[in-house]
Amino acid sequence: MKKIWVIAQNTFHESLRKRTLYIVLVFGLVVIGASKFFSFLTAQEELKMIQDVSFSAIEFFGALIAIFGALGAISSEIEKRTIYTLLSKPITRYHFVIGKFVGQILILLVNFLLLCLFFVGLLLFKKSVPNIEIFKALFLIFVELLLISSITLALATFTSDAFNIIFSFFLYIVGHLTSYGRQLIERTENIILKGLGDMLYTIVPNYENFAIRDKVVVGVPVSWQYVGKTVSYGLIYIVIAILIGIYCFQKREV
Amino acid sequence: MALIETKELTKIYELGWKKRVVGLNRVNLQIEEGEIFGILGPNGSGKTTCLKLLLGVLFPTSGEALIMGKGPLDVEMKKNVGFLPENPYYYDYLTGPELLKFYGRLFDLAPETIRKRTGELLELVGLNDAKRLALRHYSKGMLERIGLAASLINDPKILVLDEPTTGLDPIGCKETRDLLLRLNQEGKTILLSSHFLSEVERVCSRIAIFHRGNLIELGTLKDLLVQYEASTLEDLFVKSIEKFDQQHPA
Ligand SMILES: Nc1ncnc2c1ncn2[C@@H]1O[C@H](COP(=O)(O)OP(=O)(O)OP(=O)(O)O)[C@@H](O)[C@H]1O
Numbered sequence: 001m002k003k004i005w006v007i008a009q010n011t012f013h014e015s016l017r018k019r020t021l022y023i024v025l026v027f028g029l030v031v032i033g034a035s036k037f038f039s040f041l042t043a044q045e046e047l048k049m050i051q052d053v054s055f056s057a058i059e060f061f062g063a064l065i066a067i068f069g070a071l072g073a074i075s076s077e078i079e080k081r082t083i084y085t086l087l088s089k090p091i092t093r094y095h096f097v098i099g100k101f102v103g104q105i106l107i108l109l110v111n112f113l114l115l116c117l118f119f120v121g122l123l124l125f126k127k128s129v130p131n132i133e134i135f136k137a138l139f140l141i142f143v144e145l146l147l148i149s150s151i152t153l154a155l156a157t158f159t160s161d162a163f164n165i166i167f168s169f170f171l172y173i174v175g176h177l178t179s180y181g182r183q184l185i186e187r188t189e190n191i192i193l194k195g196l197g198d199m200l201y202t203i204v205p206n207y208e209n210f211a212i213r214d215k216v217v218v219g220v221p222v223s224w225q226y227v228g229k230t231v232s233y234g235l236i237y238i239v240i241a242i243l244i245g246i247y248c249f250q251k252r253e254v
Numbered sequence: 255m256a257l258i259e260t261k262e263l264t265k266i267y268e269l270g271w272k273k274r275v276v277g278l279n280r281v282n283l284q285i286e287e288g289e290i291f292g293i294l295g296p297n298g299s300g301k302t303t304c305l306k307l308l309l310g311v312l313f314p315t316s317g318e319a320l321i322m323g324k325g326p327l328d329v330e331m332k333k334n335v336g337f338l339p340e341n342p343y344y345y346d347y348l349t350g351p352e353l354l355k356f357y358g359r360l361f362d363l364a365p366e367t368i369r370k371r372t373g374e375l376l377e378l379v380g381l382n383d384a385k386r387l388a389l390r391h392y393s394k395g396m397l398e399r400i401g402l403a404a405s406l407i408n409d410p411k412i413l414v415l416d417e418p419t420t421g422l423d424p425i426g427c428k429e430t431r432d433l434l435l436r437l438n439q440e441g442k443t444i445l446l447s448s449h450f451l452s453e454v455e456r457v458c459s460r461i462a463i464f465h466r467g468n469l470i471e472l473g474t475l476k477d478l479l480v481q482y483e484a485s486t487l488e489d490l491f492v493k494s495i496e497k498f499d500q501q502h503p504a
């Protein structure tokens with residue numbers, strides 16, 4: 001356990017000093033900040049706008065940080081050959097993979113909290129006290145970011161960076177469209193296509209499950225039960241992704 | 255029981271369809287406690303491959319690599335080992351002391367122990383003045399030095415060093431040589447690879463010569479010199495390689 005934590009801290013430390021993720025963070029803050037300049041809107045509309053833009057910005061820029069962070073965490077160790085020394089220490093490969101993931105959780109948490117803080121600050125500035133629904137939506141976005149991170153991390157243990165980036169973004173997009181895909185599948189007559197579609201639908205994580213912001217923005221409450229179910233849904237994917245990552249990394253020669 | 259042992263250790267790199275490179279071919283080595291053992295060999299002869307197999311960075315195609323009777327993935331065994339890779343490169347945003355602290359913590363060392371050893375080791379490798387410098391600002395030789403310090407953070411019984419003096423200035427080379435001899439007197443077993451024959455001549459109790467992945471000669475320098483009727487190690491090196499090439503044309 002302690003070794004996992006030591007590796008996680010080192011990963012976190014590295015990303016704080018590397019500063020590449022700061023750029024993404026700054027963009028996120030700028031976009032959230034910009035949402036308040038739609039002054040032609042009525043106050044009510046403006047609040048909706050701020051929420052809408054902020055949720056999307058937190059999710060999108062969070063996803064960027066999740067993908068590039070997880071990618072760098074594994075591949076920079078291999079590219080720079082720091083992994084040779086690390087693996088000669090009394091750690092196992094699962095310490096390494098889990099440590100890297102915990103490091104990513106820390107990084108995401110800090111970036112996410114900063115974005116959220118800015119968002120909530122903006123709401124308060126507009127004299128709107130955020131209700132619990134807003135925090136539910138933010139929380140689910142965070143779980144989604146962890147899921148995205150775990151998938152990229154797992155891919156990084158056995159694929160090249162280029163493939164990983166493309167595939168991660170592909171999943172990110174497809175994962176948001178699975179509901180549409182589902183409807184398409186139901187209309188097709190072709191059995192093979194249907195089977196394939198069903199399989200994809202089961203495997204590809206449905207990121208839309210985490211997106212309750214549409215409801216929150218218009219003031220429709222979301223049950224705790226739904227939140228709990230969605231968190232479990234995300235955790236299952238995360239655990240599977242990390243297990244795959246450990247398995248592949250154990251086979252990997254670096 | 256030998257402290258470090260390889261049994262028919264073989265590594266074939268698969269580079270895709272029908273393309274393979276023999277990295278190491280059925281190598282049998284036994285290194286006893288208290289030795290300074292040197293691996294020599296031309297570029298691409300399998301020295302690094304052999305050391306990586308011992309540390310579990312690479313996996314053997316066949317055969318076995320053992321340290322203290324344990325396989326390369328044994329965590330307890332690794333507590334007793336220090337490793338310096340070839341052309342070491344470390345987390346470039348860390349400073350020297352931070353790097354040593356990170357590795358020290360992976361060995362579960364107490365914070366006081368880490369602090370004390372960090373001071374001693376930086377002094378030892380002559381990096382005291384660079385304490386606050388991030389590793390990305392280090393020169394090649396400085397990286398080699400911090401790498402040597404890092405490999406000693408756990409006060410290991412066994413040191414595995416891949417070309418420890420490549421990149422060092424003449425004084426650094428001499429200091430490293432003296433250091434290795436002293437560490438050996440303190441009871442550490444050392445396995446190193448090197449291209450510097452004079453260094454190997456002066457510190458190693460036994461040597462092995464690798465060529466094209468094969469272990470072609472093994473023994474004390476004295477015995478091998480007699481066997482090849484050679485006057486210097488260089489002479490011996492060249493003759494052994496030529497002999498092998500004659501017997502095993504590619
Ligand atoms: N990752 C790899 N993939 C494919 N082939 C490799 C790999 N690493 C080494 N080889 C091959 O294995 C052989 C032995 O390489 P190795 O690095 O062990 O040599 P070496 O004795 O350490 O050489 P040097 O003195 O240059 O450090 C070489 O033919 C090399 O091409």
Ligand SMILES: [Mg+2]
Pocket residue numbers: 301302303340416
């Ligand atoms: Mg080498």
